[in-house]
Amino acid sequence: MAFKRQIDRLPIIPADAKQHNVTCHYCIVGCGYHAYTWPINKQGGTAPDKNVFGVDLAAQQPAETDAWYPPSMYNVVKQNGQDVHIVIKPDHDCVVNSGLGSVRGARMAEMSYSEARNTQQQRLTDPLVWRYGQMQPTSWDDALDLVARVTATIIKDKGEDALFVSAYDHGGAGGGYENTWGTGKLYFEAMKVKNIRIHNRPAYNSEVHATRDMGVGELNNCYEDAELADTIFCVGANPLETQTNYFLNHWIPNLRGMTSDKKEEQLPGEEHPPARIVFVDPRRTVSINAAEAEAGPENVLHLAINSGTDLALFNAIFTHIVEKGWVDKAFIDASTKGFDEAVKANRMTLQEASEICGVSAADIEKAAQWIAEPKADGKRRRTMLPYEKGLIWGNDNYRTNAALVNIALATGNIGRPGGGCVRLGGHQEGYSRPSDAHVGKPAAYVDQLLIGGQGAVHHVWGCDHYKTTLNAHEFKRVYKQRTDLVKDAMSAVPYGDRDAMVKAIVEAIDKGGLFAVNVDIIPTKIGQACHVILPAATSGEMNLTSMNGERRMRLTERYMDPPGRAMPDCLIAARLANNMERVLRDMGDAAYADKFKGFDWKTEEDAFMDGYHQHEKGGEYVTYARLRAMGNNGFQEPAVGVEGGPAAAGSSQGGTTTGAQPGMVVGGPAIEGARGKEPVQQADTNAAAASVSDAGTERIIGTQRLYADGKFNTPDGKAIFKDSVWRGLQAPGKQAQKDKHKFLINNGRANTVWQSAYLDQENDFVMDRWPYPFIEMNPEDMAEAGIKQGDLVEVYNDAGATQAMAYPTPTARRGETFMLFGYPTGVQGNVVNAGTNELIIPNYKQTWGDIRKISDAPRNVAHLTFKPKEYRSA
Numbered sequence: 001m002a003f004k005r006q007i008d009r010l011p012i013i014p015a016d017a018k019q020h021n022v023t024c025h026y027c028i029v030g031c032g033y034h035a036y037t038w039p040i041n042k043q044g045g046t047a048p049d050k051n052v053f054g055v056d057l058a059a060q061q062p063a064e065t066d067a068w069y070p071p072s073m074y075n076v077v078k079q080n081g082q083d084v085h086i087v088i089k090p091d092h093d094c095v096v097n098s099g100l101g102s103v104r105g106a107r108m109a110e111m112s113y114s115e116a117r118n119t120q121q122q123r124l125t126d127p128l129v130w131r132y133g134q135m136q137p138t139s140w141d142d143a144l145d146l147v148a149r150v151t152a153t154i155i156k157d158k159g160e161d162a163l164f165v166s167a168y169d170h171g172g173a174g175g176g177y178e179n180t181w182g183t184g185k186l187y188f189e190a191m192k193v194k195n196i197r198i199h200n201r202p203a204y205n206s207e208v209h210a211t212r213d214m215g216v217g218e219l220n221n222c223y224e225d226a227e228l229a230d231t232i233f234c235v236g237a238n239p240l241e242t243q244t245n246y247f248l249n250h251w252i253p254n255l256r257g258m259t260s261d262k263k264e265e266q267l268p269g270e271e272h273p274p275a276r277i278v279f280v281d282p283r284r285t286v287s288i289n290a291a292e293a294e295a296g297p298e299n300v301l302h303l304a305i306n307s308g309t310d311l312a313l314f315n316a317i318f319t320h321i322v323e324k325g326w327v328d329k330a331f332i333d334a335s336t337k338g339f340d341e342a343v344k345a346n347r348m349t350l351q352e353a354s355e356i357c358g359v360s361a362a363d364i365e366k367a368a369q370w371i372a373e374p375k376a377d378g379k380r381r382r383t384m385l386p387y388e389k390g391l392i393w394g395n396d397n398y399r400t401n402a403a404l405v406n407i408a409l410a411t412g413n414i415g416r417p418g419g420g421c422v423r424l425g426g427h428q429e430g431y432s433r434p435s436d437a438h439v440g441k442p443a444a445y446v447d448q449l450l451i452g453g454q455g456a457v458h459h460v461w462g463c464d465h466y467k468t469t470l471n472a473h474e475f476k477r478v479y480k481q482r483t484d485l486v487k488d489a490m491s492a493v494p495y496g497d498r499d500a501m502v503k504a505i506v507e508a509i510d511k512g513g514l515f516a517v518n519v520d521i522i523p524t525k526i527g528q529a530c531h532v533i534l535p536a537a538t539s540g541e542m543n544l545t546s547m548n549g550e551r552r553m554r555l556t557e558r559y560m561d562p563p564g565r566a567m568p569d570c571l572i573a574a575r576l577a578n579n580m581e582r583v584l585r586d587m588g589d590a591a592y593a594d595k596f597k598g599f600d601w602k603t604e605e606d607a608f609m610d611g612y613h614q615h616e617k618g619g620e621y622v623t624y625a626r627l628r629a630m631g632n633n634g635f636q637e638p639a640v641g642v643e644g645g646p647a648a649a650g651s652s653q654g655g656t657t658t659g660a661q662p663g664m665v666v667g668g669p670a671i672e673g674a675r676g677k678e679p680v681q682q683a684d685t686n687a688a689a690a691s692v693s694d695a696g697t698e699r700i701i702g703t704q705r706l707y708a709d710g711k712f713n714t715p716d717g718k719a720i721f722k723d724s725v726w727r728g729l730q731a732p733g734k735q736a737q738k739d740k741h742k743f744l745i746n747n748g749r750a751n752t753v754w755q756s757a758y759l760d761q762e763n764d765f766v767m768d769r770w771p772y773p774f775i776e777m778n779p780e781d782m783a784e785a786g787i788k789q790g791d792l793v794e795v796y797n798d799a800g801a802t803q804a805m806a807y808p809t810p811t812a813r814r815g816e817t818f819m820l821f822g823y824p825t826g827v828q829g830n831v832v833n834a835g836t837n838e839l840i841i842p843n844y845k846q847t848w849g850d851i852r853k854i855s856d857a858p859r860n861v862a863h864l865t866f867k868p869k870e871y872r873s874a
């Protein structure tokens with residue numbers, strides 16, 4: 001399908017174009033990019049002194065040249081009110097991606113708001129309120145006054161437990177340390193909101209409680225470890241599509257044998273056999289296909305387990321490794337406790353696991369060998385054990401997570417080069433908030449409380465539960481009813497009468513209604529139910545800090561204006577706090593009003609200095625000026641000091657004062673870690689991790705690997721082995737659903753699509769490919785049900801129903817499907833039941849349903865290819 005970019009030539013980036021540091025705002029990997037901007041009436045030239053690349057562009061460029069860019073990296077945007085050309089292209093000097101883009105990140109420019117080129121015209125430009133029976137634009141003052149009046153009235157009358165909040169806690173777009181601090185300070189410091197949930201799960205908790213309880217923070221290694229590993233044991237993840245450039249730039253080189261020099265240099269005196277990789281996934285992914293093509297099938301093992309049986313597999317591998325004596329006894333003795341108890345409790349034979357998991361005992365044994373059998377030279381294997389949503393959103397999250405960490409601890413694979421038992425990650429991370437201790441454990445199951453009629457006001461920040469929550473069908477049905485009650489009440493009030501409006505809203509709430517406020521960058525699905533919508537600026541339209549999957553922290557510099565009157569989320573939170581203070585004072589409650597002081601931030605940098613700089617571990621070393629100077633390589637958290645100097649004052653545009661002195665002692669004492677982040681006992685300080693961008697400026701010293709000294713995050717520094725006994729499908733309703741329905745409705749992501757397609761839905765490239773969410777099906781299953789490729793099918797069970805487009809997939813097992821999650825034209829979460837684990841971790845992946853055809857392929861499917869997604873090596 002041709003792309004409709006309406007462009008036949010692109011301007012050359014002039015030599016004097018402004019250059020901004022950019023960390024891709026999509027996935028966890030956090031690839032480095034540069035945004036180049038220059039005036040609309042200028043162009044560069046082919047002569048070396050006329051273009052930013054400094055090369056003669058009139059000559060043929062070599063194949064791997066950096067001196068080019070495709071149309072997706074180009075746009076015309078506003079900067080300080082003026083139209084400027086913009087090119088956002090990958091940074092070859094960034095150690096994360098070494099110049100690679102991905103099908104998502106390489107489209108950042110064309111996904112930007114452009115009035116000149118009509119891209120992302122869906123972006124919200126002004127606050128909206130429900131008025132005269134529809135959403136109407138208004139001023140910030142008007143919108144915030146209404147939100148503050150209703151919210152203040154409710155928390156005074158009913159208490160803060162009547163205010164429900166949904167808020168992202170991640171990095172990148174819709175997150176970052178600035179914005180999580182903004183919402184955190186509002187809801188956890190000014191107020192003590194308990195009924196709060198995170199963007200991707202229906203409660204305020206950890207995705208990986210178990211590993212944290214064991215003293216092992218989940219992002220404990222560095223990307224280089226994937227290059228040094230002898231074996232990668234990858235669980236429930238599809239890194240080619242979901243952590244793309246980490247996989248391509250750090251795993252594939254190892255699988256191809258290209259990192260042997262690095263191994264020899266960093267790990268001398270031991271054997272470096274060809275790297276091996278094990279994938280644990282019920283489905284054959286393109287990552288497995290790619291690994292086979294690059295490493296040779298003999299070095300790849302796919303354990304296609306029955307959905308939700310990882311725990312049994314891990315316990316059997318653990319048992320086998322112990323029986324064979326392939327454990328790291330010195331490490332276990334020095335750095336852990338609870339080993340013998342765990343060995344006893346978790347005992348499972350290869351045969352028992354084989355029956356539960358549906359893979360052969362021989363393959364399980366082979367996996368154990370690849371993980372832990374000593375190398376020919378007698379040395380221990382270096383094994384990295386990464387995992388993501390197939391485990392996290394899988395059956396029995398807590399125990400399964402623990403069982404995997406047990407294997408890593410038993411084999412001494414944490415805190416050492418080539419090791420790590422790590423989340424691969426979803427978004428970048430940007431968690432910086434005051435204590436959430438008042439929330440409690442288990443935290444409130446917010447969605448079910450809302451469905452049950454509780455809550456009076458709901459503030460929704462940068463998440464769209466209509467597309468991405470579990471039990472979504474029921475959630476939407478009730479949410480609409482409750483918010484409609486308030487809408488109808490609002491429509492009955494004469495214009496201009498604010499007091500009457502607040503009174504009507506409160507009366508409707510008392511009848512079971514819900515007043516909803518949505519802070520987002522686009523009109524969302526849940527926004528259709530809301531009464532006030534507040535327009536946020538996003539990454540690149542504000543300065544934003546975050547860290548990636550190896551704790552690498554960077555600053556994305558503001559390179560363009562936000563649309564219309566959109567504001568950074570942290571400043572929206574601040575202005576909301578200011579309004580709360582004013583309204584509460586009006587109401588005569590000065591003491592309550594005083595709690596909303598401390599939000600006089602003017603810029604996102606003010607929020608950063610108030611939050612991260614003051615509260616996070618090592619934050620005192622981190623300022624915008626220093627981050628700017630550190631460029632796209634940044635440093636790996638936690639910061640442990642600063643070296644070099646003089647201070648990079650010249651590079652600070654914000655003019656911030658810093659708490660640290662130039663040339664501060666390396667390895668100075670770190671302040672207390674803030675909640676939610678994993679404090680670190682001891683750091684493997686590595687100056688190389690803190691790479692330089694400008695010679696002669698200060699460098700923040702980072703931490704390449706956690707727990708390198710064998711001390712873990714527990715009071716006595718010992719990591720804790722855990723009991724993790726297999727107990728079948730744990731979440732309520734899952735086993736019954738499985739027994740009742742024909743198909744596994746496995747679900748997750750695709751390379752081209754970012755999350756709920758909030759930007760993609762307005763992008764031809766993506767919508768041409770996926771007008772509807774695909775559901776991968778075995779061709780014989782399709783034939784049996786009379787379904788052809790591209791047909792629309794209904795997926796249904798007792799939890800709800802949804803729609804998808806059938807995609808014949810020869811590698812899909814009979815009775816097992818895989819559906820794209822969170823899509824605007826078909827929400828997989830509709831058929832996910834409400835069952836969670838004891839700590840309210842959702843179990844999206846274990847879903848079963850029936851499938852029936854409802855329509856032949858519609859017109860907008862006619863051009864699609866239905867070729868298998870696999871590729872073959874040459």
Ligand SMILES: Nc1nc2c(c(=O)[nH]1)N[C@H]1C(S)=C(S)[C@@H](COP(=O)(O)OP(=O)(O)OC[C@H]3O[C@@H](n4cnc5c(=O)[nH]c(N)nc54)[C@H](O)[C@@H]3O)O[C@H]1N2
Nearest residue numbers: 174199200462463464468519520536538755756758821844
């Ligand atoms: N069935 C099923 N459900 C799942 C999952 C699954 O695997 N299967 N995965 C879960 C996971 S891991 C995740 S992360 C969630 C994702 O769930 P969500 O977080 O709800 O979805 P997103 O699409 O990431 O983004 C939500 C909203 O953030 C807005 N946004 C983007 N940038 C900004 C910004 O700068 N400021 C503000 N205020 N808003 C912004 C977008 O416009 C979008 O509307 O889904 C979860 N749900």
Ligand SMILES: Nc1nc2c(c(=O)[nH]1)N[C@H]1C(S)=C(S)[C@@H](COP(=O)(O)OP(=O)(O)OC[C@H]3O[C@@H](n4cnc5c(=O)[nH]c(N)nc54)[C@H](O)[C@@H]3O)O[C@H]1N2
Nearest residue numbers: 236237238242280307308388389390426748749750751755
């Ligand atoms: N292209 C792209 N990349 C993304 C995102 C995106 O939207 N698009 N989102 C980002 C986010 S927020 C997240 S959280 C990550 C998620 O990254 P991943 O976890 O890699 O992605 P998913 O596709 O959700 O699920 C991974 C795999 O889990 C498998 N799985 C299902 N059930 C089981 C099971 O019982 N056991 C095991 N072992 N595996 C199982 C699925 O078959 C699937 O292949 O991706 C990030 N990267």
Ligand code: SF4
Nearest residue numbers: 024027030031102105
């Ligand atoms: S791999 Fe992730 S961070 Fe890198 S360019 Fe792609 S979406 Fe962005």
Ligand SMILES: [Mo]
Nearest residue numbers: 200425426427
């Ligand atoms: Mo996620």
